[in-house]
Amino acid sequence: MTRIVQIVPHEGVNLYSLMVQKVRELSESKQGAFSRSGAKMKDRAKWKHKTYKGWIKLQRSACEVIVAEVKSLSQADDHWQLLHAFMGWLDRHFYDQILSINITYRGEAE
Numbered sequence: 532m533t534r535i536v537q538i539v540p541h542e543g544v545n546l547y548s549l550m551v552q553k554v555r556e557l558s559e560s561k562q563g564a565f566s567r568s569g570a571k572m573k574d575r576a577k578w579k580h581k582t583y584k585g586w587i588k589l590q591r592s593a594c595e596v597i598v599a600e601v602k603s604l605s606q607a608d609d610h611w612q613l614l615h616a617f618m619g620w621l622d623r624h625f626y627d628q629i630l631s632i633n634i635t636y637r638g639e640a641e
Contacts, residue, residue, distance in 0.1 A: 532610045535635040538597040538621065544628045547591035551576055553624055564616060583613040 540546035554576075557563025565587070569577035574591040584604040591597055601617055603610035614634075621629065 532603050533637040534601045534614050535637065536599040536601060536614075536617070537633040537635075538599065538629060539631045539633075540595055540597075540625075540628055541630050545595060546625060546628055547574070547589065547595065547597050549625065549628065550589070550597070550621075554578060565620065580613055580616055583609075583616060585610075585613045587613070587617055 538546065554563060554565050554567060558566045564581050565578045566581065567576060568579040568586065576589045578587045578589070579585075580587075585602050586604075588600040588602070589597055590599075599617070601614050603613045605612070618632070621632070
């Protein structure tokens with residue numbers, strides 16, 4: 532199951548950089564559930580969760596909107612947990628810097 536999450540920050544907020552920095556800080560202190568996986572690329576990142584199977588691919592657009600592709604690889608009925616963990620993480624750390632979040636659902640047939 533894939534979900535596309537569009538995250539719109541408040542004007543003047545470089546949310547992508549803040550998110551990448553927070554994941555790095557939490558990973559270094561062994562506190563974070565998310566960590567970077569894959570190669571470093573400009574304005575793109577791929578994260579994994581230490582408990583839930585799957586990945587999150589992030590991409591920053593020119594207008595600072597972040598598009599996150601959340602792909603769960605779980606075969607059970609718990610495929611929602613990766614999205615839940617990501618949304619909770621965003622709300623916990625950046626609730627005051629986010630203007631809106633939009634989620635588009637994609638089934639396996641697409």
